[in-house]
Amino acid sequence: MAAVATRVAEQTSFGSRVRTVAVRTALVFPALVWVVVLVLVPNIFLLLYSLWQNDLGTILHHWNVENYRTLFGSQVFQVLLRRTFLIALASAGIATLIAYPLAFLVVRRFGRFKTMAALLILVPLWVSYLMRVFAWRIILGESGVLNNFLKSIGLINKPSSAFLYSTTTVIMTLTYVAIPYVFLVSYTALERVPAHLYEASGDCGASPWRTFWSVVWPLTRPAVVVGFAIGFVLAFGDYVTPSLVGGLSGTMLGSIVLQQFGTANDWPLGAAIAMTILATGLLFLAVVSFFTRLEAQIE
Amino acid sequence: MKRETEPKVDDVAALAASPFRAEEVLADARRDTQQTVVELVSVTKVYSDGADPAVSDLDLSVHEGEFFSLLGPSGSGKTTTLRMIAGFERPTVGRVKLGGSDVTTRPPYKRDVSTVFQNYALFPHMKVKDNVAYPLKMRGVPRKEVRLRVNEVLERVAMNGFESRLPHQLSGGQRQRVALARALISRPKILLLDEPLGALDLKLRESMLLVLKHLQRDVGITFLYVTHDQSEALAMSDRLAVMNQGRIEQLATPTVVYESPATSFVAGFIGKTNLLECVRGSARTARAGGLVIRLPADVARERFTLSVRPEAITLGEASRSLENHYAATVVDVLFLGHERELILEVSAQRMTARATGPTAGVGEMIEIGWPCAASIVVEETGTWQQSPLE
Numbered sequence: 143m144a145a146v147a148t149r150v151a152e153q154t155s156f157g158s159r160v161r162t163v164a165v166r167t168a169l170v171f172p173a174l175v176w177v178v179v180l181v182l183v184p185n186i187f188l189l190l191y192s193l194w195q196n197d198l199g200t201i202l203h204h205w206n207v208e209n210y211r212t213l214f215g216s217q218v219f220q221v222l223l224r225r226t227f228l229i230a231l232a233s234a235g236i237a238t239l240i241a242y243p244l245a246f247l248v249v250r251r252f253g254r255f256k257t258m259a260a261l262l263i264l265v266p267l268w269v270s271y272l273m274r275v276f277a278w279r280i281i282l283g284e285s286g287v288l289n290n291f292l293k294s295i296g297l298i299n300k301p302s303s304a305f306l307y308s309t310t311t312v313i314m315t316l317t318y319v320a321i322p323y324v325f326l327v328s329y330t331a332l333e334r335v336p337a338h339l340y341e342a343s344g345d346c347g348a349s350p351w352r353t354f355w356s357v358v359w360p361l362t363r364p365a366v367v368v369g370f371a372i373g374f375v376l377a378f379g380d381y382v383t384p385s386l387v388g389g390l391s392g393t394m395l396g397s398i399v400l401q402q403f404g405t406a407n408d409w410p411l412g413a414a415i416a417m418t419i420l421a422t423g424l425l426f427l428a429v430v431s432f433f434t435r436l437e438a439q440i441e
Numbered sequence: 442m443k444r445e446t447e448p449k450v451d452d453v454a455a456l457a458a459s460p461f462r463a464e465e466v467l468a469d470a471r472r473d474t475q476q477t478v479v480e481l482v483s484v485t486k487v488y489s490d491g492a493d494p495a496v497s498d499l500d501l502s503v504h505e506g507e508f509f510s511l512l513g514p515s516g517s518g519k520t521t522t523l524r525m526i527a528g529f530e531r532p533t534v535g536r537v538k539l540g541g542s543d544v545t546t547r548p549p550y551k552r553d554v555s556t557v558f559q560n561y562a563l564f565p566h567m568k569v570k571d572n573v574a575y576p577l578k579m580r581g582v583p584r585k586e587v588r589l590r591v592n593e594v595l596e597r598v599a600m601n602g603f604e605s606r607l608p609h610q611l612s613g614g615q616r617q618r619v620a621l622a623r624a625l626i627s628r629p630k631i632l633l634l635d636e637p638l639g640a641l642d643l644k645l646r647e648s649m650l651l652v653l654k655h656l657q658r659d660v661g662i663t664f665l666y667v668t669h670d671q672s673e674a675l676a677m678s679d680r681l682a683v684m685n686q687g688r689i690e691q692l693a694t695p696t697v698v699y700e701s702p703a704t705s706f707v708a709g710f711i712g713k714t715n716l717l718e719c720v721r722g723s724a725r726t727a728r729a730g731g732l733v734i735r736l737p738a739d740v741a742r743e744r745f746t747l748s749v750r751p752e753a754i755t756l757g758e759a760s761r762s763l764e765n766h767y768a769a770t771v772v773d774v775l776f777l778g779h780e781r782e783l784i785l786e787v788s789a790q791r792m793t794a795r796a797t798g799p800t801a802g803v804g805e806m807i808e809i810g811w812p813c814a815a816s817i818v819v820e821e822t823g824t825w826q827q828s829p830l831e
Binding site: 336338339341342343344345346347348349350352353356357360361439440 | 528548549550556558560563564575576608623627
């Protein structure tokens with residue numbers, strides 16, 4: 143006993159504790175640098191800019207919240223904020239409604255082909271984001287695939303511009319963009335639910351429908367929520383999709399951030415909009431994280 | 442075991458007078474009138490085209506209230522058989538009947554069977570009480586009754602007090618008992634157990650064996666038990682089927698399977714035995730190499746296999762009075778704690794015998810012998826009599 147006590151004392155002595163802390167810090171250091179330099183510092187600058195003032199293209203270092211007051215007093219900004227939020231919500235929601243059942247189908251029904259099927263669904267991620275969005279212009283544009291097809295079957299006599307440049311187009315494109323991400327997360331989660339749990343549930347008298355709702359859904363819901371949140375955040379801050387397929391009625395917050403930093407040359411106002419996007423995104427993630435808790439451990 | 446102690450009587454009157462025999466006859470009669478709860482009719486299962494069938498042309502019936510075991514090495518088709526009864530697999534050919542009605546195409550959730558899975562398969566996100574209550578909830582049992590029955594069944598497996606734990610907060614043995622409770626709570630006609638003790642350590646396994654045995658006696662549910670452990674199967678079963686390569690090699694009571702194995706596979710798989718390939722000699726004798734062995738009865742076949750259990754072999758001077766008596770050389774001695782296992786050589790035949798105390802050392806000569814009743818002729822159903830022996 144005494145020998146054990148000495149050994150315990152030795153290993154928990156001040157010196158050895160310092161050593162442990164030093165080793166841990168050294169191991170975390172690269173990740174820490176990465177987070178600070180690439181995530182924290184730029185965002186702090188953004189925050190500072192949003193609290194400064196624009197004076198004909200030069201920045202006055204006057205501390206105030208004038209930019210935010212201007213923003214929230216503006217009718218246009220409020221409309222855009224609401225629209226952006228709804229578009230992001232809708233596209234992430236629809237993407238989840240498509241991707242999760244798709245992942246379920248692939249995991250449960252594709253047998254040994256499931257990895258291949260999953261890869262095929264993820265293939266769009268290999269193509270540049272810009273190209274993926276542009277593809278929708280080719281499909282929906284006035285001389286696009288859809289118009290040509292409808293003309294050839296005689297449904298319309300002259301090309302319609304109704305398909306492109308609308309809120310619906312933006313939602314559709316953003317949904318398309320989000321699907322692979324939500325799919326990837328859902329697939330991983332569903333893959334982790336072992337087959338014998340489905341069997342055990344059926345054995346207990348549960349129909350496949352009830353098995354899904356009382357076993358599979360509770361075990362995969364956290365992952366689905368994470369997938370949904372990824373889709374939401376991707377859509378919420380996007381400016382490429384609205385500028386390529388959105389038109390005027392498809393304008394989102396991201397577009398005016400680009401505008402402020404670009405043509406308008408009003409960095410402080412742009413920074414204030416960006417901060418609003420960031421804050422909304424974080425708030426949304428905080429709310430959503432309440433639904434991602436899972437105490438269970440799947441072995 | 443009972444059979445060994447009872448007197449050998451053929452007279453009908455004496456038979457009725459013997460309490461042991463009468464009991465057994467009664468049990469047999471009861472079994473005949475009892476319903477068959479599970480019936481497999483020439484069932485074959487092929488997993489993929491061209492592969493060997495996992496189960497081929499299997500016929501099996503399990504009676505109500507009995508403890509029935511499927512025993513065999515891995516890949517013998519015992520788990521596939523169980524899964525077809527549970528409904529997780531559909532037979533390629535043949536019918537599955539439960540309680541007399543054909544359920545071959547019925548999904549698992551519409552069958553009145555419960556399964557205890559080898560890996561427990563508890564729902565990881567549900568507390569113990571919710572796991573156990575699950576089958577009742579699926580059947581729409583009122584909440585009040587559910588609570589009562591959960592308490593009752595948890596008490597039965599000595600798991601009350603753990604109601605609010607999650608599965609990952611339990612030990613292996615505890616999870617096993619919760620799985621058992623979940624399977625029992627809906628009072629199924631038949632309980633299927635797929636190597637339920639496979640993942641437990643030896644000590645726990647022994648105590649769970651007793652739990653299971655008592656449970657089966659108390660609740661009176663038919664148990665269909667799948668295992669590769671012959672001692673488990675012998676200890677627990679009323680009847681057992683020894684499976685090999687998708688077929689049943691022998692279906693009988695543990696005593697019969699142990700004492701008169703039908704094939705050399707069964708003889709070798711159930712306990713340790715000495716298998717001697719023999720040629721029929723003159724009246725009631727067999728020749729195995731240079732060894733002449735006396736048999737209890739005449740054998741019709743020209744070539745056959747003899748099984749002699751190691752524990753039937755007597756060592757030393759005591760063996761002189763036995764019908765089969767030889768001189769052997771000790772090749773090796775294995776110390777097993779409660780006994781010693783001797784590897785012997787008897788005129789070029791390797792044999793194994795058991796001794797409780799110290800005997801001759803390696804390389805020394807020893808007298809061995811066994812009564813002629815201990816030489817069991819194994820009736821071959823296929824394999825080796827077709828292949829030339831010489």
